[in-house]
Amino acid sequence: MSDRAKIFADIRRALGVTGTEAARRRAVDERLADPPESVIPVRGQTADPVGLFRAEAERVFATVEMVATAGDVPVRIAGFLRAKNLPPRLRKGTDPYLAALPWAATPLTLDEGRSDGADQVGLAHAFAGIAETGTLALVSGPGNPTTLNFLPETHIVVLEAQKIVGDYETFWCELRAAYGAGAMPRTVNFITGPSRSADIEQTLLLGAHGPRALHILIVGTVSP
Amino acid sequence: MSAPLNSADFTANAHRALGDAHLQQALHVSRDGFIAKRTKAVARLPEFEALRDAARDIKAHTLAHLDLYLEAYEAKVRACGGTVHYAATTETANAIVLDICRRHGAKSIAKGKSMIGEEMGLNAALEAQGITPVETDLGEYVIQIRHEMPSHIIAPAVHLTKDQIAADFHRIHKGLPPERDLTEPAALLTEARKILREKFLAADIGITGANFLIAETGTSIIVTNEGNGDLSQSLPKVHIVLASIEKLVPTLEDAGTLLRVLARSATGQDMSVYTTLSTGPRRAGDPDGPEEYHVILLDNGRTKMLGSDFAEMLRCIRCGACLNHCPVYQSIGGHAYGSIYPGPMGSVLTPGLFGLDHATDLPNASTLCGACESVCPVRIPLPKLLRQWRERAFARHLGPETQRLGLAFWGFFAKRPQLYGPAVRIAMRGLALLGGRGRFRGLPFANDWTASRDFPAPQGETFQAQFAARKKT
Amino acid sequence: MDVPHKPRIGLFVTCLVDLFRPSIGWAAVKLLEDAGCHVEVPVQTCCGQPAYNSGDRRLAKDLARPVIEAFAAYDYIVVPSGSCAGMLAKHYPALFADDEFAGRADAFAAKVYELSDFLVTVLKVSAIDAEFPRRVTFHDACSGLRELGIADQPRKLLGAVRGLDLVEMDDHTRCCGFGGTFAVKYGEISAAIVDEKAEAAEKRGAPVLLAGDLGCLMNIAGRLARRGSAIEVRHFAEVLAGMADTPAICLPRKR
Numbered sequence: 007m008s009d010r011a012k013i014f015a016d017i018r019r020a021l022g023v024t025g026t027e028a029a030r031r032r033a034v035d036e037r038l039a040d041p042p043e044s045v046i047p048v049r050g051q052t053a054d055p056v057g058l059f060r061a062e063a064e065r066v067f068a069t070v071e072m073v074a075t076a077g078d079v080p081v082r083i084a085g086f087l088r089a090k091n092l093p094p095r096l097r098k099g100t101d102p103y104l105a106a107l108p109w110a111a112t113p114l115t116l117d118e119g120r121s122d123g124a125d126q127v128g129l130a131h132a133f134a135g136i137a138e139t140g141t142l143a144l145v146s147g148p149g150n151p152t153t154l155n156f157l158p159e160t161h162i163v164v165l166e167a168q169k170i171v172g173d174y175e176t177f178w179c180e181l182r183a184a185y186g187a188g189a190m191p192r193t194v195n196f197i198t199g200p201s202r203s204a205d206i207e208q209t210l211l212l213g214a215h216g217p218r219a220l221h222i223l224i225v226g227t228v229s230p
Numbered sequence: 231m232s233a234p235l236n237s238a239d240f241t242a243n244a245h246r247a248l249g250d251a252h253l254q255q256a257l258h259v260s261r262d263g264f265i266a267k268r269t270k271a272v273a274r275l276p277e278f279e280a281l282r283d284a285a286r287d288i289k290a291h292t293l294a295h296l297d298l299y300l301e302a303y304e305a306k307v308r309a310c311g312g313t314v315h316y317a318a319t320t321e322t323a324n325a326i327v328l329d330i331c332r333r334h335g336a337k338s339i340a341k342g343k344s345m346i347g348e349e350m351g352l353n354a355a356l357e358a359q360g361i362t363p364v365e366t367d368l369g370e371y372v373i374q375i376r377h378e379m380p381s382h383i384i385a386p387a388v389h390l391t392k393d394q395i396a397a398d399f400h401r402i403h404k405g406l407p408p409e410r411d412l413t414e415p416a417a418l419l420t421e422a423r424k425i426l427r428e429k430f431l432a433a434d435i436g437i438t439g440a441n442f443l444i445a446e447t448g449t450s451i452i453v454t455n456e457g458n459g460d461l462s463q464s465l466p467k468v469h470i471v472l473a474s475i476e477k478l479v480p481t482l483e484d485a486g487t488l489l490r491v492l493a494r495s496a497t498g499q500d501m502s503v504y505t506t507l508s509t510g511p512r513r514a515g516d517p518d519g520p521e522e523y524h525v526i527l528l529d530n531g532r533t534k535m536l537g538s539d540f541a542e543m544l545r546c547i548r549c550g551a552c553l554n555h556c557p558v559y560q561s562i563g564g565h566a567y568g569s570i571y572p573g574p575m576g577s578v579l580t581p582g583l584f585g586l587d588h589a590t591d592l593p594n595a596s597t598l599c600g601a602c603e604s605v606c607p608v609r610i611p612l613p614k615l616l617r618q619w620r621e622r623a624f625a626r627h628l629g630p631e632t633q634r635l636g637l638a639f640w641g642f643f644a645k646r647p648q649l650y651g652p653a654v655r656i657a658m659r660g661l662a663l664l665g666g667r668g669r670f671r672g673l674p675f676a677n678d679w680t681a682s683r684d685f686p687a688p689q690g691e692t693f694q695a696q697f698a699a700r701k702k703t
Numbered sequence: 704m705d706v707p708h709k710p711r712i713g714l715f716v717t718c719l720v721d722l723f724r725p726s727i728g729w730a731a732v733k734l735l736e737d738a739g740c741h742v743e744v745p746v747q748t749c750c751g752q753p754a755y756n757s758g759d760r761r762l763a764k765d766l767a768r769p770v771i772e773a774f775a776a777y778d779y780i781v782v783p784s785g786s787c788a789g790m791l792a793k794h795y796p797a798l799f800a801d802d803e804f805a806g807r808a809d810a811f812a813a814k815v816y817e818l819s820d821f822l823v824t825v826l827k828v829s830a831i832d833a834e835f836p837r838r839v840t841f842h843d844a845c846s847g848l849r850e851l852g853i854a855d856q857p858r859k860l861l862g863a864v865r866g867l868d869l870v871e872m873d874d875h876t877r878c879c880g881f882g883g884t885f886a887v888k889y890g891e892i893s894a895a896i897v898d899e900k901a902e903a904a905e906k907r908g909a910p911v912l913l914a915g916d917l918g919c920l921m922n923i924a925g926r927l928a929r930r931g932s933a934i935e936v937r938h939f940a941e942v943l944a945g946m947a948d949t950p951a952i953c954l955p956r957k958r
Contacts (some may be wrong), residue, residue, distance in 0.1 A: 010316035013300075013527070013529050016529065016533035016536075017475075018297055021297070025297050030298060031298060034298040036301065041446065042481075044288070044483060045487065047275060048277065048278075053309050087312075120518045124433050137304050142236060148517060152519060153464050155460070157461070174483075185391065188447055190310075190448075192310075192519050193341045193507065195460070195504065195505075195506050196504070198501040199503050201457045201503055203369075204385075204455075205369035206387075206395060206415040207256065207390075208260050211415055211416055211419045213419070214457060214458070215426060215427070216456065241891075248892070282896075348762070419938070441897055462856075557878040557896045559890055561896055594889075595885075595889050596882070597845070597878050597882025597883060597885045598846075599845035600846070604849055620756065620758030621758040621760050624757060637754060638762075641759070641765075645765055651746075651748075657722075668950055669954075677890075678886075679890060681891075681894070682894035683894060683926045684925045684926075685925055687951075691723065691725060693725035693728035693729070694716070694721055694744060694746070697732075
């Protein structure tokens, strides 16, 4: 008997079922087809998701900058790097939103494609933000290499204000709308603050293996 | 090959732990931190108690339909180009991993933290075949270089002080200037980051655990603060996920509910820094990501527990809150339990997975104070389950015979009030006469108490005798 | 259930109180009689916890049945101990769940109350005729706290004692390490845990420590005495009943 067959037989014996019971199948199929929502914290039900996102993200040591329009993003990034004494150079993916920004207005050098680990600054475009916990949602795909979220020491993320949702339940709906029900991109990274560890005597230190610094630019406003 | 079990030496282990100054210092520091942080996070979320109920119900529902959710999960993983392997035992699971390594000629492995990997004794199995696994979670890396087992399920090096870690880094990281200053945690972290960065980039295969598996989408979730799991699983060509079968949850919403209670219970964070959902190997157009994605689903005793009175233990989401709040764990640390699963959850799970015979002390070494149950995010009735193990042990005559005889002797009298009453009156009058100073510094047969505590002298009469006398007047 | 005019109480005094410190039993009797109850004390030995917690289910049931039978006829069963009250109220029904005795166990359990809970919640006592002009701190015994929700009740009653100043110590809800059989089976670990409780008490600096479980009190008093502490350890009922002139636990009898 294969291990698979044995495990299923053992599960069914333990539960006292055959696996063909219609009621059980129905319960599972219904839940998967139409996932019920559970307890949704009131916190995310706010009239100001952008404000909540910012407060929560800053709480976990991300830095947040408000940018009025997309056209201002490159100049603001250049200013951020200068203020941090970092060289005017960053790596990004082929994300079209980022590609369309007016980079020529800055002295920044842009590298493109996946990182080999030598880059100091990485730039990504977020799929969404979740205000409930100040969390960025980044998805894999040609536009934003996943490894670029982790290898550089400084991670800059551009997040459109209108992509900020209040709670995770809303986010799942957005994800399903983009990828289809039951389907996913290869990776969804929920990122809440810069990398850290408290493994050494409970001392909180930033920059364990992922980025030491996370800088978020929130672009635009929420449309009424 | 699976994780060594040393639970039979519990009392000796505990004695050593209580005398270990480094350990006691580390335990004090960690205990206050974990408890305070959880309390603060819970206070900030009014819905937390309701979320605990929801989390419990999701897990209970999933376990009751585990076969069907596993089928759905497997189908989804396959549809995305991933491979699902089933392993009834840890031997099979190790064989599957070795086979994948052999097919790829893998020499080095980057590992994210996996308790299932510990259960499998995977590192030893790999090393025996000349393959080098490198633990990338900082705590796991530290215990790997010390050849120790983890002492806590989410903070594996919690038993160590920074001085101990600095000494290990000086010893192991050759090629760095020996006079470098490693007294500060930040310096230790920077050094670990540099050393492990090279390992990530060079690894042939990445192996991680999974906090949850989602049936709706065929997704595995890892939860870290460091980002090591992400680098382990996205840089190498092959990603292997090690998961036990009860990690399943039905939907994205269900995963979200459990995530809401997981980090808060574990470290007091609303969300860990990196919560990553992985579904299959890289897609056409992905600039990075593994070319192969394997999930190994391990049983190793879960199906046996599923059909038993201990099935509720399978709800556990490995947050570690019960460890953090347990006065016994806080006093002796994790190694004393002799199992990779220590503390309250380990005292229920270890006999369930590995057998009661070699772990009889674990369910007994508890005051049944209930702090564990009061913080468990999925409301596992841990004291009830500990008592159930005690009943099993009693029925099988495990445990010291002297205790059994003592209980039987006492029980003989306690069932016979006409004998009990006079007997205790005589005993108490005698003790009261001897204990004129109000307490005993030492008492025969009571050394376990009087070694470090005085024993109160009784007042002399029994209440029932006094009350009966009052009634007569 | 409406409270009868003169409730008939079966006092389950607990084996430790019966053997070691009857004054707690008398304090309970006084408090209940002052509140208008008629108190009786049926013949009793032990609630069976030592057997139950050792895994000897059969002995536990053999000890439980006579308790259930002896106390069946009372309006309420009142217990000056959270752990024994928890045993009677929560674990007796569990012991007999699949048993023909289940109905009687459930009916019995429904009438069981820990002493402070009975006074505050059922009898709605709010005034206490006692004076104790000292600073005290309070240890929340685990079973009472987590099985029965005993926390506010003793504090409310102590708050009504003239002159009494209650201050909380660190970790007052943390276990004292007694755990019944645990204290002797794992004495070294138990001692380490009670040492922390003793340190918290000494750090708080109150001259009196109170709690509602004699097992905890004996354990804490024993460790404090060994440490040479002068802290007086008593059951809260003794203070409420104005009977705090008896020697405290582990302290010598006055000549």
